[in-house]
Amino acid sequence: MIRTEALDRLPVRTVLPALARALDEHGVAVLCAPPGTGKTTLVPLVLAGLAELTDPDGSGPAAPVRRVLVAEPRRIAARAAARRMAWLLGETVPGGGAGGPADGRIGFTVRGERRVGPRTVVEVVTTGVLLQRLQRDPELAGVDVVVLDECHERHLDADTSAAFLLDVRAALRPDLRLVAASATTDAEGWARLLGGAPVVQAEGVSHPVEVVWAPPERQVRPPHGMRVDPALLEHVAGVVRRALREREGDVLCFLPGVGEIARVAGRLGGAETLGAEVLQVHGRAPAAVQDAVLAGGSGGRRVVLATSVAESSLTVPGVRVVVDAGLAREPRTDHARGLSALTTVRASRASARQRAGRAGREAPGAVYRCWAEADDARLPRFPAAEITVADLTAFALQVACWGDPDASGLALLDPPPSGAMAAARDVLVATGAVSADGRPTPRGRRMARVGLHPRLARALLDGAREVGARRAAEVVALLSEEPPREYGDDLAAAWRSARRGGDAYAARWRAEARRLEGAARGAGPDGPATGEDPAATGAPRTDDAVAGLIAALAFPERVARARGEGAYLMASGTGAELGEGSRLRSARWLAVAVADRPVTAASARVRLGAVIDEGTAREAAAALHDRGEEIVWSEERRDVVARRVERLGALELAERPLSSPDPERVAAALREGLRREGLGLLRWTPEAVGLRQRLAFLHGALGAPWPDVSDAALLESADDWLGWDLGRARKRADLERVNAGTALERLLPWATGDAARLDELAPERIEVPSGSRVRVDYGGEQPVLAVKLQELFGWQQTPRLAGGRVPVLVHLLSPAGRPAAVTADLASFWQDGYRSVRAELRGRYPRHPWPEDPSTAAPTRRTNARRSGA
Structure with a gap:
């Protein structure tokens, strides 16, 4: 017996004529209907002709009988929707007990369980089952309407099913009708995807839901990976107890996963202490437990701890309060490491609205949100589309078997990321599921089935x-x-x-x-x-x-x-x-x-x-097996390794040394060693260091043709100045014997003739008035000549290098070799600075000459033979 009164109370009834007209005129439609309006139960019954389609004024003919396929994202939702529709018709699903004369008109198929009969008109399936059916029978023979429910959740199977169905409508079945239905979704995006489909909006009559902000008193650590701070779970359990004290009715508590449900259940204790029965609902829960929760309690209060499966399932009878931990689980894939896992994230605002709506399905209710009101605006608007974050190997095989290996021709709200698709194709090629061009092999088609x-x-x-x-x-x-x-x-x-x-x-x-x-x-x-x-x-x-x-x-x-x-x-x-x-x-x-x-x-x-x-x-792992010659620079050994190696991916199985490695590959490995270890691998004598500093000075002062001898430049031009030495070297020790100074001489500008002017422009030593040849230090920003002050008497002008462009910085030393003064202008020093230096040092070093006029005094390297009063 049809439960007419229950059907008449469903608010979506008022927009069903508009939905029917949209399907008649366009063949596609987007249905937006808030939770509790009947979109999951009444809409399929009306589209199948099992319930009357009337205008709000009561007029209008009944729809013809059609076969309707309803796709749900989860098994619990598929079973519950089918049983609810059968109950509304006064029937049971096939295999579910005796019913009326038309028993079996509503059925369902989920992985591992099929409940349909010869008289089934409405079949509820999971989106995974729908994909399998489309691959076997793209025409969906005998199906008149497909309803994709809960589109807002953006599950990969649902997105893929929608794309395949649009292909079917375009190429094989223009008569196939398609409805994208959801409570909260990007209606405009789906309408564009469906080719300008009309959007039918149903108004909900949900009861008011009071929002209670219940953040933890102390800061909790944000989730990372699968870990949730135990302090947050303790707080959620406390909020559940608070809700039981403050409100009437059953409590539905949303948690991210099975582990968190078990831990909160443990913190709540048994029914004796809590005053309510604690039930756990998730994808792994037995079907009987899931069905019992959706069927309602037996009189006592209940606390239902659930994952997001309860967001889009049918109404949980008796619930007046929702406690929302504010977390969800989404897939993530580390393609570089080949690891896929779920990760805990903040729930989106769309999910939070869905969850809150559970409290107002049957009567006014309340939602306790376990986060601060100020944080609410920072939540993402919608959950991440699974296609953008998940492992796409199964998707890649599906689209390959569909005939579009790169999914470029499919109507998808979000395109698959190229990196994820490339990683997926690598897996499929390695397993023999697709050929190198991405086409499915017979083996791949069997795997897909x-x-x-x-x-x-x-x-x-x-x-x-x-x-x-x-x-x-x-x-x-x-x-x-x-x-x-x-x-x-x-x-x-x-x-x-x-x-x-x-x-x-x-x-x-x-x-x-x-x-x-x-x-x-x-x-x-x-x-x-x-x-x-x-x-x-x-x-x-x-x-x-x-x-x-x-x-x-x-x-x-x-x-x-x-x-x-x-x-x-x-x-x-x-x-x-x-x-x-x-x-x-x-x-x-x-x-x-x-x-x-x-x-x-x-x-x-x-x-x-x-x-x-x-x-x-x-x-x-035979596909990862490899044998080959390896000539590389080993950071571990800090030397060239030349060997024949057998590997299983990154695992080294066996090795033996190569007796005659390719010289060019050895040179390349040595170059890599230089890049990693630096130029210190070569033999740098004091002469080599000095030559490099002189060249660096001339490059800075004059530019070309004098070469850049910085580390980066020398490593970049290693072949130009080390080529011959690299060609002879076979290992690190050979590099350590290379005289860097001799090699650097190959960079001198011989072709222009400037190399001959090196000692003129940047002399290694400068002769001072005393006759000493003093080494110039080119290691700083300016060349330095460090010499005892007495050796420069009579020298009026400071030497200038680089063709007169750069004055030498003279470090005037005391008789003990310690710096007494620094100048780049000797004439000025003799006139102004010398007096103070003379006054400070003449008493300390009385055997050295300290003339009053050093500019005309004779330079000397010796002390006085006797004490002088000079």
């Missing part, structure tokens, strides 16, 4: 040949949904725990393993023949060996070799570390299945791995 990430599909198909479909499927099922942390970090041990486990995870694992086993047995030429187990043809492998092989096949660049206690180097070149107490710490080789890299850490943390041997590493 499995409904797994391409890495896991490769592990399933290749692993089934080696160990059998059942064992390969069981390990891949573990990798497709990471086991609970209490299972430990040993993949083989987690496998054994799942086999004997009676928890919700083990039940889901068994169902997924059965599905994957069927997929592997029917995989075709690259997989086992139907009904056969290839493991029977060879020596059986232990569970540990099987787990290691499958993990290594899925993540070949993560095979790792020990380089210290609990420390490893992966084939990708990234370091990895095991936790204290891990049973894997004694392993020489590991296959790392799950790892993340904290923001401040130099190495990744291994969350799940398996012991392997070198043979398994070589087998799984």
Whole structure:
């Protein structure tokens, strides 16, 4: 029996005629409807002709019966929407119990579960299932309307589905109708994407929701990686308790992940002390628990701790209060290290509005936001589109199988980042899923049909040949949904725990393993023949060996070799570390299945791995295997290394020295050594240092043709002045024997004849009036002549160098060789400065001459034979 009264209360009913007209005229439409208006339940029923379509005044014919496909981003939402629609019609979904005469008109399909029957008219699917169906049957034969629900969440599968559906409408099915539906979205962007689709806006009649700002009293550390400050979780638990005291009704609390839900649940305690039943809802929760939450309580108060899955699910009955921790999880990919993980971020304003709306679905409510009101404006407007931040390997395989390898022809709100697409194509080429030009191989098409990430599909198909479909499927099922942390970090041990486990995870694992086993047995030429187990043809492998092989096949660049206690180097070149107490710490080789890299850490943390041997590493990562000659400068050895080396990615397996390395490559390695170590590798005699300083002085004073002899310039022109020496050198010791001064002479301007003037323009020594030849110091900004004062008597003019352009800076020394005065103008010094120097020094050095007129006195290097009164 149709529940007409419930249908009539749904506010979206008023805009359904406008939506129908938009679809009739354009074939596409964007529907914006606030939470609780019925867009997920009433709209599909009306479009399918299962509920009457009437104008607000009550007139208007019923719509013809059509088959409608509704795509939801999550399994919990798909199941709940189907069951809610069936309830509104007075029916149950197929397999869900007895119903009326038209039982089974509403069904659903999610991964591992299909509830449809021959009379199903409305089918709710996840966007992942929709993608698989489009790849198998691009025409969507028999489907009249597709509704893409919750578009604002910008999941990659949803964006991809929309692009494929627009292709289908343009090329194959212009009659296929498409509705993009959401509560909060970029309506104009979606309208443009759908080719100028009309926007139908439904007004909500949600009850008022009071906003209560409840920031922590003390500052908490911002989230980074997967870490959330325990102080914030303690505060959230306190806010939940406060909400129970201050408000009526059930409490829905939003947290970023499963771990945070468990920790807050632990802080809240049991129903006896809290006065309310605590329920946990997330993607890993059993379907029965999820369905029970959405079905409502049995009278007592409830606290529902949920991830963002509850943002877009159907109304949670009884909720009057929302507590929002203000956090969400988004995917991030480190393409350079081959690591993908979720990271904790601040929730967007759109998500915060969605969450708050849950409190006003059935009656006035309140939302407690665990952040300051001043911080609210700084939140991002919408969540990040998954296509801009996620690993795009699965997306790249989907678009390759669709016939658009670079996705350039697809209608997408955001284009895929080129770097992420390049990294994705590298993975697909390495696994044999696509050819070098990006086109899918037959193997790649089989991988796409499995409904797994391409890495896991490769592990399933290749692993089934080696160990059998059942064992390969069981390990891949573990990798497709990471086991609970209490299972430990040993993949083989987690496998054994799942086999004997009676928890919700083990039940889901068994169902997924059965599905994957069927997929592997029917995989075709690259997989086992139907009904056969290839493991029977060879020596059986232990569970540990099987787990290691499958993990290594899925993540070949993560095979790792020990380089210290609990420390490893992966084939990708990234370091990895095991936790204290891990049973894997004694392993020489590991296959790392799950790892993340904290923001401040130099190495990744291994969350799940398996012991392997070198043979398994070589087998799984064969695409990374390489043999070749290596002639490089080694920073570790500080010398040229010339060897034949065998590698597995960044892992060195074997080496032997080269007896006759290529001289040109050796010279190139020595040049690299000079760049890294500096010119100190050469032999710098005092004469060489002096020549370099003189050349530097002339280059600064006169410019060309005198050469630039700075470090950067000499390294850049090494071939010009070191070429002959580099050609003969074979190792660091040969460079250390090179006389830098002799080599520098090759840079002198011989061609112009200026080289002959070097001693004239920048003399190494200058003869002073006493007859001494004193060395000039060119190491400073100005040439310096340091000489005893008595040796310069009678010298009227300061010497000038560089063709008279630069005066020498004279350091006048005392008889003991200490500086007594500095001048660049001797004539002025004799007239003005000498008197004070004479007065200070004549008593200290009485055996030296101190004439009253030094400009006419005779210079001398000697002391007086007897004391003089001069």
